Amino acid sequence: GEDVEQSLFLSVREGDSSVINCTYTDSSSTYLYWYKQEPGAGLQLLTYIFSNMDMKQDQRLTVLLNKKDKHLSLRIADTQTGDSAIYFCAELTGGYQKVTFGTGTKLQVIP
Amino acid sequence: IAGITQAPTSQILAAGRRMTLRCTQDMRHNAMYWYRQDLGLGLRLIHYSNTAGTTGKGEVPDGYSVSRANTDDFPLTLASAVPSQTSVYFCASSDDRDRGPRGYTFGSGTRLTVV
Numbered sequence: 001g002e003d004v005e006q007s008l009f010l011s012v013r014e015g016d017s018s019v020i021n022c023t024y025t026d027s028s029s030t031y032l033y034w035y036k037q038e039p040g041a042g043l044q045l046l047t048y049i050f051s052n053m054d055m056k057q058d059q060r061l062t063v064l065l066n067k068k069d070k071h072l073s074l075r076i077a078d079t080q081t082g083d084s085a086i087y088f089c090a091e092l093t094g095g096y097q098k099v100t101f102g103t104g105t106k107l108q109v110i111p
Numbered sequence: 112i113a114g115i116t117q118a119p120t121s122q123i124l125a126a127g128r129r130m131t132l133r134c135t136q137d138m139r140h141n142a143m144y145w146y147r148q149d150l151g152l153g154l155r156l157i158h159y160s161n162t163a164g165t166t167g168k169g170e171v172p173d174g175y176s177v178s179r180a181n182t183d184d185f186p187l188t189l190a191s192a193v194p195s196q197t198s199v200y201f202c203a204s205s206d207d208r209d210r211g212p213r214g215y216t217f218g219s220g221t222r223l224t225v226v
Contacts, residue, residue, distance in 0.1 A: 040219075103151065
């Protein structure tokens with residue numbers, strides 16, 4: 001079955017890099033996602049990576065995918081206070097039919 | 112602005128009362144979903160609908176019902192609310208044609224407190 005796990009909390013200083021990690025168990029995942037949830041708001045798609053890629057970079061965001069270890073990470077360079085939010089890892093499985101979300105990692109950026 | 116509208120934004124409800132959470136999208140997405148978000152548990156799927164006229168059960172469907180009479184609307188009904196249904200409820204939608212790269216679009220949520 002599918003299970004997506006993340007640590008619950010991460011605290012970093014403004015200007016440092018943040019790395020949020022995620023592990024998943026379904027080897028048939030096709031797309032893997034990172035969503036951002038700001039306080040009092042819904043989830044917004046931040047970035048995604050297709051399963052045949054190892055890395056994807058988008059401005060300050062770098063996504064790394066290790067399919068062998070079923071490990072996904074999100075690196076945020078030069079973390080800003082506006083990056084404070086909950087970040088959800090998610091995977092698309094079951095022939096494009098189902099997205100499973102992790103428990104979310106709350107990122108706190110200290111000025 | 113294209114997206115998902117949820118109503119109400121928040122609600123305090125007496126236990127045993129019936130409540131319908133509304134969700135409307137204007138993107139003509141075929142698939143819609145209802146999730147609940149609880150601290151430490153992430154997002155759990157309640158019900159989903161792959162297309163108008165069809166619905167399915169998710170991970171935590173008990174105590175909830177849905178209907179999908181048309182493409183745009185996907186209401187979630189609590190027939191007789193209980194305190195354990197206190198949560199933040201999110202409606203989401205996706206399009207089969209580009210679900211992969213676009214993922215899901217989420218509404219801003221309904222915060223429900225059952226007392």
